[in-house]
């Protein structure tokens with residue numbers, strides 16, 4: 466029972482998430498999640514951009530079960546077939562030449578920082594500074610908190626890991642001024658997810674690429690949220706047509722099984738040497754079976770193409786709604802199926818709550834933006850359902 470679970474949680478689980486939404490899901494199918502009382506919810510958040518295949522995808526479950534029957538974990542002392550094949554998949558479908566698997570987005574970003582610093586260490590060059598952006602989100606470990614340009618996440622943990630500094634997003638001069646002869650890397654999200662779905666301008670990113678080339682700086686894209694088809698491209702940098710030296714992936718990569726990846730382009734692909742980096746769980750046979758199944762299902766069901774198509778359909782519908790409710794919707798920002806619907810400040814929280822009460826799962830981020838990142842298996846009628854429910858809520862408020 467929900468009441469009992471809430472009491473257990475309050476008593477035994479660290480209170481990092483405060484009052485969660487009062488629901489506990491027991492099973493799922495496609496976009497639907499069913500709670501302990503049998504109520505149906507529609508998951509337009511996709512477990513925060515994780516459940517790209519939706520819930521209970523039959524082929525995905527079958528692949529996981531198949532792997533469970535074989536072997537789950539063996540350690541990095543031995544060769545791992547699924548790991549090698551998943552690395553191949555990522556490399557062959559992007560600008561990456563080599564890959565390292567971690568267990569989460571933050572851990573993949575940590576790996577990216579280490580890779581960038583090692584690149585210069587190896588040459589005997591003293592470069593270690595990493596420039597990131599205000600309003601960014603890169604994870605919850607100490608180094609990724611130092612990289613995350615949000616005071617609220619950094620404040621309790623000072624002194625922070627040194628060597629990180631933040632500049633204003635989409636302001637090339639700000640980065641240019643922050644670069645020193647100690648700058649090793651610049652890391653950005655092409656679309657800032659956590660702070661409300663804010664895309665970087667193409668011209669800005671092109672200039673960053675040029676600056677990094679000129680000054681021998683490693684350009685890193687944190688694609689933990691924007692990757693794996695979310696934007697209608699396998700990775701968002703392919704939409705921009707700009708290749709980073711490193712990009713990271715996680716969230717949707719394992720379809721819900723924890724896995725992260727550091728993906729390195731030519732410049733840094735051979736930088737790590739034996740002993741430089743490692744992991745116990747990262748890329749184990751089970752997690753990488755999940756990643757392989759995700760790729761397999763994406764290909765069979767053309768899910769990246771579907772994300773592009775449904776993203777466009779969503780954008781069209783939401784813009785129409787914005788025109789109709791211009792006093793309540795202040796902006797709509799879409800990149801495929803990563804969507805931010807900015808609501809007038811004083812009603813945003815109420816809109817979010819009412820959507821939840823009508824069984825529509827979203828998240829409220831940046832204070833006033835309803836973020837949705839639905840499964841890539843979404844169909845037109847699911848989009849219609851969301852838009853109808855949102856309109857009902859806007860009418861009431």
Ligand SMILES: *Cc1c(COP(=O)(O)O)cnc(C)c1O
Nearest residue numbers: 569570571602603604687689690
């Ligand atoms: C979610 C997220 C992370 C952190 O990933 P975890 O798996 O929670 O460590 C890092 N960067 C971005 C852009 C994210 O959206």
